[in-house]
C-alpha cells in the first residue's frame with residue numbers, strides 16, 4: 001500500500017516554496033529592522049511547560065496537544081505554540097541578565113490536534129515575535145505597528161486590526177464572575193462544550209462558533225467595562241500610540257483570545273478575503289505567563305502569524321519562483337563536456353543555470369527551457385564549438401546573437417546581471 005502523509009500534515013512543494021521563502025525573508029528584514037533577533041527553540045518540550053504556560057482550561061491543553069511518553073517515561077509534547085518555549089529559553093539562559101528587554105522572533109511548525117479544514121491544519125507554521133521585559137504601552141503599539149508593516153510589505157490588503165483589553169489579575173476575576181452569572185441564566189442555549197467552559201473558562205464562550213452560543217453572548221457584559229484604573233490607563237495609551245503611528249483599528253470587545261495567559265492588550269488582524277478561519281494573526285500581552293512557568297515576574301507581548309493563511313492571501317499576480325537565468329542546450333558528447341564545465345563555473349558565480357541530462361534533441365531542449373521560463377538559452381552545438389562561436393538566445397525578446405567562446409563566462413554574466 002502506498003504510504004501517504006498524515007491528515008492535517010502538508011508537504012510544501014517546490015512550486016509553492018518561493019512564497020514561503022519570500023514571507024520568511026520579509027519577516028526577517030522587517031523584524032530585524034525593529035531590533036528583533038531570531039531564536040530557534042526545540043519542537044518538543046516537557047508537557048508541563050504548555051499545561052502551565054497556556055493554561056489547563058484551554059482548548060489547546062484540553063484536547064489539542066500531541067503528547068506522548070518517551071522511552072524514559074517523561075511526558076513530552078510537540079509544541080502547539082512558541083511563546084511558552086521562548087519564555088522558557090529566556091529564563092533558562094538568563095537572557096535578562098544582560099538586559100531585561102529581549103525582542104525575539106521565531107519561525108517554524110506548530111502542532112495541534114484540531115479538525116483539519118481549509119486554513120486549519122495539524123501541523124502549521126507560525127511566525128512569532130515577542131518582546132519580554134517591557135510593560136510600557138508604547139511597546140504594545142510598536143509591536144502592532146511592526147506586524148502591520150510586515151503584512152503590508154508582503155502585499156496583504158483588506159485587513160482589519162481589532163484590539164481589546166482583557167484586564168489583569170486585579171480586574172478580570174470580577175468580570176469573569178459577572179460574565180459567568182450572565183451566561184448561567186442562558187446556559188440552556190449553550191452547547192455541551194460551553195456548558196463546561198462556563199465553569200472552567202467562561203471567556204472562551206465568545207470564541208465558540210455555535211450559533212446559539214453566539215446568541216447567548218450577544219448582550220453579555222464586556223470586559224472593557226470592568227477594567228481597573230491601571231488597565232484602563234494602559235489601554236488608553238496603547239490607542240494613543242496607535243493613533244500617533246497613523247494606524248486604524250477597530251475596538252472588538254468580544255475578542256478575548258483563546259489562551260489563558262493573555263492580560264491587557266489583545267489584538268487580531270483579520271482578512272475579509274479568508275473564509276471562516278479569517279484570523280491571519282493574533283497576539284497580545286501576557287504579564288502572568290512567566291510566573292506560571294518560572295517564578296520570575298516578566299511582562300511580555302507578542303503575536304503569532306499563521307503562515308498558511310498568510311500565504312493564501314498573497315497577491316495572485318506576483319511571481320515567487322526563481323526561474324533559471326540560463327539554459328544550456330548541448331548537442332553531442334564534446335559539447336556536453338564543454339557545457340558541464342561551463343555550468344559548474346556559472347553555478348559558482350551565482351548564475352542559475354540548467355542543463356538537460358538526457359541528450360535530447362535541440363527542439364526538445366528548447367521546449368524544456370521554455371517550460372522552465374529560462375531567460376536565456378545558450379546553444380552549444382558541436383558546429384558552434386568548431387567555429388568558436390556559440391548562440392545566445394533571449395527567450396523574452398526571441399532575439400539571438402553569436403558570441404565568441406573565449407571569455408564565455410564573462411560575456412554571459414554581462415548579459416545576465
Ligand code: AMP
Nearest residue numbers: 119120121124279280281282304306309
Ligand atoms: P494562536 O496561536 O491560536 O493565537 O494562532 C495564531 C495564528 O496561527 C492564527 O491567527 C492562525 O493564523 C494560525 N493558526 C492557529 N491554528 C492554526 C491551525 N490549526 N492551522 C493553521 N493555522 C493556524
